Amino acid sequence: MKVLLTSHLFPNEVDPVSGVFVNEEAQFLTKRCELKIVAPIPWFPPLRGFGRWSRLSKIPYRQQVDGLDVFHPRYLLFPRRILFCTAWFFYLLALLQVGRKLEFDLVHAHVAYPDGLAAVLFSKITRRPVIITTHGGDVKTYPRERKIWKLLTVLALLKADKIVAVSGDLKKAIRELGVDVEKVEVIPNGVDITLFHPIAKSSAAAEKGIPNLARIIYVGRLEQQKGVEVLVRAMSMLVATRGDLELTVVGANRAER
Numbered sequence: 001m002k003v004l005l006t007s008h009l010f011p012n013e014v015d016p017v018s019g020v021f022v023n024e025e026a027q028f029l030t031k032r033c034e035l036k037i038v039a040p041i042p043w044f045p046p047l048r049g050f051g052r053w054s055r056l057s058k059i060p061y062r063q064q065v066d067g068l069d070v071f072h073p074r075y076l077l078f079p080r081r082i083l084f085c086t087a088w089f090f091y092l093l094a095l096l097q098v099g100r101k102l103e104f105d106l107v108h109a110h111v112a113y114p115d116g117l118a119a120v121l122f123s124k125i126t127r128r129p130v131i132i133t134t135h136g137g138d139v140k141t142y143p144r145e146r147k148i149w150k151l152l153t154v155l156a157l158l159k160a161d162k163i164v165a166v167s168g169d170l171k172k173a174i175r176e177l178g179v180d181v182e183k184v185e186v187i188p189n190g191v192d193i194t195l196f197h198p199i200a201k202s203s204a205a206a207e208k209g210i211p212n213l214a215r216i217i218y219v220g221r222l223e224q225q226k227g228v229e230v231l232v233r234a235m236s237m238l239v240a241t242r243g244d245l246e247l248t249v250v251g252a253n254r255a256e257r
Contacts, residue, residue, distance in 0.1 A: 001033040002103055004128075006095060006119055007110035009135075010039035010070065014055045021189045022110050026068055028190065036069055036102050040094040043074035053079070071098045084114075085148045091118035096125070104128060111138040113149065117156035124159075132156060133164040133187075137225065139173045154178060211246065219250045 005026055009019025029035055044050070046057040062071050073094035077087055091114045099107075099122060107130040109119035116132040123130035139157075143150035157163060157179045164187050165171040175181045205212040216235065220226055228249070235247045 002036070002105045003029065003033050003108055004036050004038060004099055004102060004104040004106070005029070005108045005110075006038040006040070006099075007115055008040055008091070009110055010037060011065070012039070012041065012059050012072065014041075014052055014059060019110070023066060023068075024190065024192070027066060030068065036071070036104065037065075038071045038073065038095055038098050040075045040091055041072050042077040073097045085146070085152065087114035088117040088121075088152060091115065092121050095119065095122045099126065106131065108133070111135055112156045113138055113142060113153045116160065117152055120156050120159040123161075129161040130159075131162045131164060132160040133166070134170050134174065135166055136170065139170060139177065141225070143177060150177070210248075213244050213246045214242075215246050215248055217248045217250070222249070222251045222253045 005022075007019060007022050010022050010026075011018055011020055026035055026037060041056055041059055042053070044053045044057050046054075048054055059072050061073070062069070064070070075087075075090040075094040077090065078084075095118055104126075105128065107119050107123045107126075107128055109115045109130065110133045112132055112134050116134075116138070119130050119132065134157075139153060143153050154177050157174060157177065161183070163174065163179070163184045165174060165184055166187065166189050168186050171181055171184050171186050174184055201215075202212050216231075218228060218231055220228075222228055232247070235245075239245055
């Protein structure tokens, strides 16, 4: 089977850890199907002084990433989600630019909006089935922030041939949006057990030279939407009641990357 996988989350040299789970899934799928990756990125002129946005212009249109053939067509996306309700249209144009030249049997999009909606419309044009994998904010955050975002998200989910939710909680959120959950499959993100496997807590602490305390670990982006500041405030309250507790934070924000 030939699969066209599309996601703006796919890692690149500007955001190397953004959507690493998409890359890991793609690596697994290549063992079972022929895969092409279309990972649109925001268009930005080659100007200096705009941080991450300036660096985006240097990403090549096509490149090999961990053995995968990845296309990076540009689409119009405004900062701070200005006119975010139009993102699907420009994403669709980028998808058409590449996708019409490729052979594929199935379209697989990660996140419902804008990727999923663009993929649904692209699948109608190319007459191919489409699967949308939801990851969290696309069905739990966006629909609550703007009515139009909710409308566009629901439209994508209603028109998808199949939906993958990475947790049972997301499946519940999809049902609450009024989407038939008969076409929803819960498939959690996988784990590479050659890298991540349980070992004794005391051994791990000794290896890293850290105190063997009760420990809470956060691994992820250090951005407001992740609620890390809430975790830090809660931690300060917990430490006040018990002293054998420590918080370890692993991650960075986009500015640091």
